[in-house]
Amino acid sequence: MSEALPQGPLRRAARRVGIRLLSALPALFGVLVFTFILMRVLPGDPAVFFAAGAAGGQAEIEMVRQQMGLDRPLPEQLLRYLWDVGRGELGLSMTTGQPVRADLLERLPASLELTFSALFLALVLALPLGILAALRPGSPVDHLVRFLCTLGVCVPTFVSGLLLVYVFYYLLAWAPDPTGRLDVFAASPPGITGFLLVDFALVGDWEGWRAAAAQLVLPAATMALFVLAPLARMTRASMLAVLGSEFIRTARSLGLSGRRVVLVYALRNALIPVLTISGIVFSTMLGANVLVEKVFSWPGVASYALDALLASDYAPVQGFVLLMAAIFVAVNLLVDLLYGVADPRASVA
Amino acid sequence: MEVNRRGLLAAGGSAAALLPAPRDAAAQTRAETLRYVTGNVINTLDPTVPGATRESFGLSMNVYDRLAAFGRRQFEGNWIFDHNSIRGELAERIERSPDGLRFTFVLREGATWHDGTPVTAEDVKWSLDRTVSARSLAPPQMQLGSITRPEQFRIVGPRAVEMLLDKPDRLALSNTCVPYAIMVNSTLAKRHATADDPWALNWMRDNAAASGAYIVETHRPGQQTVLRRNEAWKGGPLPYFRRIIIQTVPEPATRASLVERGDADLCIDLSPSDVQALSQRGRVRVVSIPQTNGFTHISMNNRMAPFDDLRVRQAIAAAMPYQDLFQAALFGRGRPLFGANWSGTPESSDFPQPMPLRQDLDRARELLRQSGHPNGFSTTFTIGVGISAWAEPMAALVREALGRIGIQVEIRKLPDAQFNTAQAERTLPFYTEGGTAWLPATYYFFRLYFTRPQRWNFASFDDAEMNALVERAQFETDAAAYERQAKRMIEILNEQVPLLLMWQPLHEAVMAQNMDGYTYQFYRQADFRDLRRV
Numbered sequence: 017m018s019e020a021l022p023q024g025p026l027r028r029a030a031r032r033v034g035i036r037l038l039s040a041l042p043a044l045f046g047v048l049v050f051t052f053i054l055m056r057v058l059p060g061d062p063a064v065f066f067a068a069g070a071a072g073g074q075a076e077i078e079m080v081r082q083q084m085g086l087d088r089p090l091p092e093q094l095l096r097y098l099w100d101v102g103r104g105e106l107g108l109s110m111t112t113g114q115p116v117r118a119d120l121l122e123r124l125p126a127s128l129e130l131t132f133s134a135l136f137l138a139l140v141l142a143l144p145l146g147i148l149a150a151l152r153p154g155s156p157v158d159h160l161v162r163f164l165c166t167l168g169v170c171v172p173t174f175v176s177g178l179l180l181v182y183v184f185y186y187l188l189a190w191a192p193d194p195t196g197r198l199d200v201f202a203a204s205p206p207g208i209t210g211f212l213l214v215d216f217a218l219v220g221d222w223e224g225w226r227a228a229a230a231q232l233v234l235p236a237a238t239m240a241l242f243v244l245a246p247l248a249r250m251t252r253a254s255m256l257a258v259l260g261s262e263f264i265r266t267a268r269s270l271g272l273s274g275r276r277v278v279l280v281y282a283l284r285n286a287l288i289p290v291l292t293i294s295g296i297v298f299s300t301m302l303g304a305n306v307l308v309e310k311v312f313s314w315p316g317v318a319s320y321a322l323d324a325l326l327a328s329d330y331a332p333v334q335g336f337v338l339l340m341a342a343i344f345v346a347v348n349l350l351v352d353l354l355y356g357v358a359d360p361r362a363s364v365a
Numbered sequence: 366m367e368v369n370r371r372g373l374l375a376a377g378g379s380a381a382a383l384l385p386a387p388r389d390a391a392a393q394t395r396a397e398t399l400r401y402v403t404g405n406v407i408n409t410l411d412p413t414v415p416g417a418t419r420e421s422f423g424l425s426m427n428v429y430d431r432l433a434a435f436g437r438r439q440f441e442g443n444w445i446f447d448h449n450s451i452r453g454e455l456a457e458r459i460e461r462s463p464d465g466l467r468f469t470f471v472l473r474e475g476a477t478w479h480d481g482t483p484v485t486a487e488d489v490k491w492s493l494d495r496t497v498s499a500r501s502l503a504p505p506q507m508q509l510g511s512i513t514r515p516e517q518f519r520i521v522g523p524r525a526v527e528m529l530l531d532k533p534d535r536l537a538l539s540n541t542c543v544p545y546a547i548m549v550n551s552t553l554a555k556r557h558a559t560a561d562d563p564w565a566l567n568w569m570r571d572n573a574a575a576s577g578a579y580i581v582e583t584h585r586p587g588q589q590t591v592l593r594r595n596e597a598w599k600g601g602p603l604p605y606f607r608r609i610i611i612q613t614v615p616e617p618a619t620r621a622s623l624v625e626r627g628d629a630d631l632c633i634d635l636s637p638s639d640v641q642a643l644s645q646r647g648r649v650r651v652v653s654i655p656q657t658n659g660f661t662h663i664s665m666n667n668r669m670a671p672f673d674d675l676r677v678r679q680a681i682a683a684a685m686p687y688q689d690l691f692q693a694a695l696f697g698r699g700r701p702l703f704g705a706n707w708s709g710t711p712e713s714s715d716f717p718q719p720m721p722l723r724q725d726l727d728r729a730r731e732l733l734r735q736s737g738h739p740n741g742f743s744t745t746f747t748i749g750v751g752i753s754a755w756a757e758p759m760a761a762l763v764r765e766a767l768g769r770i771g772i773q774v775e776i777r778k779l780p781d782a783q784f785n786t787a788q789a790e791r792t793l794p795f796y797t798e799g800g801t802a803w804l805p806a807t808y809y810f811f812r813l814y815f816t817r818p819q820r821w822n823f824a825s826f827d828d829a830e831m832n833a834l835v836e837r838a839q840f841e842t843d844a845a846a847y848e849r850q851a852k853r854m855i856e857i858l859n860e861q862v863p864l865l866l867m868w869q870p871l872h873e874a875v876m877a878q879n880m881d882g883y884t885y886q887f888y889r890q891a892d893f894r895d896l897r898r899v
Contacts, residue, residue: 060782064789064820066416074819076505077789080415110416112586113408113570119587178618186622193628195614200400200589313614315588323406323587326750328782 033349040345044338048101051337052094052330060328062086066110084110084330101338107331111324116335120317124339125210126197127309127316131301133232134239135294142244143290146251147278150259161252165245177238177311184234192230195313202227235312239305243297250293254286261285287358295351299344396898397607401891402614402629406587411569412544413501422544423890424611427592429547429575430455430600432470432489433538437884437895443654444884444895448805451538454600455484455548455576465533465842472524476599478550478576486520491551493518493526499564503545509809510540511839532840535847539804544888550574578604578894587613592893605897624649624875631876631883633891636754637698640873650878653871654885655700659801660717663763664823664864666794671742678862680732683725684770686762691868693758698873702866711859714851716807720859720866729770741771747796748776749784755870756797789820798823799870803887807851808838815854815863824863831857 063081081087085096100107106116149161171179184191197212198204205215205224213232216225258264259282267277306318317336324332405420412425436450453459456470476484494515496503507513511534519527530537540546549569557568565574573581578600579592592609612629614620621639623629625648635643644651665672665681672678687703705711705719733741746763748756757778764774774795779787787793800821802810812835815826834850834857841847858866874883874891877898884895 059786060780061786061789062782064785065782076415076502077820079500083415111408112406113414113416114586122585178616181619181622186626189626193623193626194619195402195612195623196588200610200612201395201398310615311619313612313616313619319615320587326780326782328780 029353033353036349036352037345044341044345047341048098048334048338049094051334052097055328055330055333056090056093058328062110062328062330065327066329080110084108097334106335106338109324109332110329111327111332112320116331119320119332120335120339122210123315123317123320126314127302127305127318129197129211129213130232130235130239130308130314130316131298131305133236134243134301134305135298137236137240138243138247138297139294141240142247143251145244146248146290147255147283149248149252150255151278153256158252161248165248168241168243169245171241172307173238173242173305174307174311176241177235177308180234180238181311191234192227194231194234194311196315197231198224198228199231235308235314238308238311239301243301246293246297247290250290251286254289255282258282258286284358288355291351291354291358295347299340299347302343303340394608397605398610399606399608399631399893399896400610400612400629401631401893402612402620402623403632404613404615404617404620404634406613407584407590407611408586409570410573410581410584411501411566412547413496413499413503414566414570415500415502417502419888419890420611422888423886423892424590425544425547426886426888426890427577427579427609427893428573428581429549429577430476431543431546431548432456432541433459434601435539435542435887440654440657443652444882445654445657446884446886448539448542448887451542454542455489459538461538466530468528468530468538469521470526470528471522472526473599474524476576477597478553479573479580479595480550480553481597482550482552484548484550484576486522486524486526488551489526489548490518490520491555492547492549493528495549495564496546499566501545501564501566506543506545506803507540509804509812510534510537512537512540533842534839535841536804536806536809536839539806543803548576550576576600579609589613601894604894606893609893621875624877627877630880631874631891631896633872633874633889635873635875637696637873640875641696641698643875648878650876650880652874652876652883653698654874655869656801656872656885656889657869658803658805658887659799659869659889660702661694661699661797661799661867661870662823662864663797663867664793664795665862666791666825667827667863668791668825669794671736671738671744672794674736675861676732676736677738680729680736680770681767681772682722682862682865683729683732684766684772685722685865686724686766687722687867690759690762693762694755695868695870698871700869700871702868709856711852711855714807714848714855716805716810716851716855717866717869718855720855722865724766726769733770733772738771741767741773743773743775744795745775745777747784747787747793748778749781749798750778751781751784752798753778759797788823791818791825797867801887801889805887807854808835808847811835811854811858812839815858826861826863828857828861828863 062084063077063086067076067080085093104117109116109119112119145161149158152158181194185194192199202224205212205219205221208215208218212228213225216228264277264282267281303318306322308314309316309319317339321333321336403420405418407418407420407424409417409421412422431454433451433456434454436447436452437444438447455472455476457473458471460469472484472486472489478484496507497513498515511530511532517529519529521527553574554565554569558565578595578598580595582591582593584590589610589612594604594607614623617636617639620632621635621643624632625643640651643649665678667673691697691701702717702719703722705721708721711718733739746760748760760776764776767774800814800823802813811831813821814823816822816832816835831854834854838847838850841850872885872889876883879898880896881899882895882897884892886892
C-alpha cells in the first residue's frame with residue numbers, strides 16, 4: 017500500500033491474509049464434495065448423452081462410461097477426483113474434448129476481461145449518477161437516474177444484448193460482428209496474460225488493441241447496463257446518509273468548498289457499502305453473464321459451464337464451481353483490503 | 366495476407382464498403398475463404414473417439430480420406446449424396462469379386478499424407494485394423510457391415526489391400542465410406558501410441574494424421590478451427606476454397622445476422638423461423654433439402670401397457686391430425702411421411718416412404734372401445750428441450766387431438782441428457798424424436814430402428830418375422846428377393862404401427878448468394894469440398 021507504513025502492520029496484514037485463505041479451505045472442500053455429489057444425483061446420464069453415434073448401442077454407452085470413470089463405485093470416483101484436484105488436474109471435458117484445467121485457464125481471462133471492463137464501465141456511470149441523485153433528491157435528475165436504473169434492471173441481458181447487436185451491428189454496422197474476442201480474420205496476439213487488451217499493449221500492436229476493444233464494447237455495455245442499478249442506488253443511498261451526518265454539516269459550516277465536501281469527505285465515507293456491493297456484483301457477474309457470453313459468442317467460463325451442465329458433463333461443471341468459489345474467496349478478501357484504503361479505521365478481520 | 370477488416374474500419378470506410386475493398390489481393394483471399402458459423406462444437410479431430418459430435422464428423426470428412434466415398438445426384442433441383450454410387454477416394458480403383466466376398470482396393474499413385482510422406486498399403490491396413498480393434502465408436506458401426514476382425518484385411522501388393530467377408534454383406538463397402546473409416550498416417554500415429562492406447566486415440570483427438578483435402582491449421586475446441594487447402598490432395602478434384610474458418614457462434618439470431626450481412630458464408634443450423642424470414646428478405650441463398658435418410662416419429666412403448674395393445678396403437682394412429690401437426694411443428698417445411706394411398710403392399714421398397722396414415726376419429730374411438738378403454742386412459746408425452754422448438758407446438762396438438770377420444774395426455778419436457786437416459790432405459794411411454802441413418806438401405810433402417818433391445822429401437826418393437834427378415838436381407842444377393850423382403854418390412858410397420866412416421870424435416874443451408882454446389886450429406890454436415898463461389 018504505502019511505503020511509509022512500518023514493517024509491523026504490513027507483516028500482520030499478510031499473516032491475516034494467510035489465515036483468511038487457510039480458513040477458506042474447508043469451505044472450498046465442502047463446495048467440491050457437494051458439487052461432486054449433486055452432479056451425480058441429478059438425473060441424466062452423460063454416457064448416454066455422448067454415446068450418440070449412429071450405431072451406438074449399449075456397448076458404446078459402456079465405453080463412454082468407462083472412459084469417464086463412471087463405472088467405478090461412487091466413493092472411489094470421489095477419492096480419485098480429490099486426488100486429481102490435489103495434483104491440479106480437474107478431469108477431461110467431454111464437451112470440448114480438452115482437459116478442464118486447460119479450458120478454464122484459456123477461458124477465464126476472457127470472462128475476467130469482460131467482467132472487469134463491464135464493472136469499470138458501470139462504476140464510471142454509476143458513481144456520478146448516484147452522487148447527482150443524492151445531491152438533489154426528488155429532483156428531475158433523481159427521477160431520471162431512477163428511470164435509467166429501472167430500465168437497466170428490467171431488460172434482461174439477452175434482450176439488451178440482442179438489441180444492441182441489432183442496432184449497432186446489423187443496422188448501423190458501427191460495431192464489428194459480435195463473434196468472440198477478436199475478428200476471425202485478424203491475427204491474435206501472443207498469449208502472455210490471456211487478457212487481449214494487455215497482450216496487445218505489451219507487444220505494442222495498437223491496431224490489434226483497438227480491434228479487441230471494439231469487440232468488447234457491446235458485451236461490456238450490455239453487462240454494465242444490467243448492474244448499473246445496484247451500484248447507482250447504493251451510491252445514492254449511502255451518499256444521502258453521509259451528507260446528512262454531522263461531520264458534513266461541520267465541514268460546510270467551516271466554509272469548505274462544496275466540491276471538496278462532496279468528493280473528499282462525503283464520497284470517501286460513502287464508498288464502503290459501494291465497495292461491498294461491487295465485490296458481490298463482480299462475483300455474480302462472472303458466473304451470471306452466461307447470457308451475454310452466449311449472445312456475443314464470448315469464449316468465457318460461464319457459457320462453458322452451461323454447455324457442460326446441459327450435457328450432464330460432470331468434470332467441467334465441478335471445475336467451474338470450484339473456480340467460482342475460489343474467486344469469491346479472493347474477491348471478498350480484496351474488498352476487505354480495499355476497505356482499509358477507503359477507511360483507515362477498518363481492518364482486515 | 367489476411368484481410369484485416371478492423372484496420373479498414375479504422376481507416377474510415379463504412380462497413381458496407383468493406384468487402385469490395387480496393388485491396389485486390391486481400392479481397393481475393395476473402396473470396397477464397399469460407400467462413401462457416403455453427404452453434405455446435407468440434408470436440409475431437411478423430412471422429413471415432415467416443416463422444417465425438419456431429420460437427421466433428423463433418424470436419425473429419427474434409428480432413429481425412431476414406432478408401433471410398435458416396436457420389437452425389439440431383440434431387441428436386443438440389444444435390445444430395447447417392448449411396449448407390451460408390452467411388453474410390455484414397456483408392457483409385459475398387460474391385461469386387463463376383464461372389465461379393467472380396468474387395469480389392471488399389472491405392473492412388475502418388476498419394477501423400479499431410480506431412481508429405483507417401484501413403485502405403487501398410488498405413489491402410491493399420492487404419493482398417495484400427496476401425497475394428499480400437500476401443501472407439503468405429504467397431505460397432507463396422508460390425509453392421511460384417512467387418513469385425515483384422516484378419517479380414519490383407520496387403521496384396523505395394524498399393525493394394527484386400528477386404529475379405531464371410532458372407533456377402535450388402536453394406537460392407539458402404540461402411541468404408543462412413544466418417545469412422547478414416548485412413549490414418551500410421552507412422553505418425555504410432556509414434557504417439559502408448560501401451561495403454563495402442564491406436565493413439567488420445568493423441569489423435571487433438572492432432573490429425575491425415576491425407577484429406579484440408580489441413581488443420583489451428584483448432585480451438587468450442588471456439589474456432591481453421592483449415593487450409595491441401596494442394597497435394599489426390600482424393601478428388603482440388604476444392605475451390607483455399608481457407609475454411611469454422612466458428613462456433615452459440616446464438617442462432619447472431620448466426621442469421623452474420624450470414625445476412627455477408628460476414629459469414631454458410632450456416633446450416635438456423636431456427637426455422639429465421640430461415641423463413643431470411644428467405645423472404647432475399648439477401649441470402651437458402652438451399653432446402655428434405656433429409657432423405659431421416660424421419661421424425663411419434664413412438665409408443667410397445668412393451669408398456671396400454672401401448673402393448675395393437676388396437677390402442679391403431680387408435681392413436683387414427684386420432685392424429687397429421688397435416689395440422691406438420692404445419693404447427695415445421696410450418697410445412699419438410700416431406701410428409703403420412704397420407705399415402707397404398708394399402709397392403711407398398712409400391713416402392715424405399716424407406717422412409719409415406720405410410721397410409723390419416724385421421725379418422727370414429728375409427729379411433731371404435732378401436733379404443735374394442736381395446737377395453739372406452740373412456741380412454743392417461744399417459745405422458747415426453748419431449749426433449751433440444752427439440753422443443755418444433756416438438757412443443759406438436760405436443761400441444763397431440764394433447765388436444767387425443768383429448769377428443771378421451772385420452773388424457775400430460776406433456777413432460779426433459780433436458781436432453783435426461784431425455785436420452787430415459788429413452789435408452791426404455792421408460793418413456795409416449796414421445797417424439799427424430800432418427801437418421803447413415804446408410805439409407807431399407808433393411809438397415811429396420812435393423813437399426815425396429816429390432817433388438819437397444820437404444821435406437823425407439824418403440825421397443827420386437828417382432829419375430831421382422832427380426833428374421835432383417836437377418837436374411839442383410840446377405841440377400843438376389844435383387845428381386847431383397848425387394849420382396851424390404852416391402853414386407855414396410856408392410857409389418859404398417860400393420861403393427863409400433864411408431865408413427867411423421868415427416869422428413871428439411872435440411873436448410875443458408876449461404877451467401879454467390880455460393881454453389883451445396884450437397885446434402887448423409888452425416889448432415891457441410892462438405893466444404895463440394896462448395897464454390899460463382
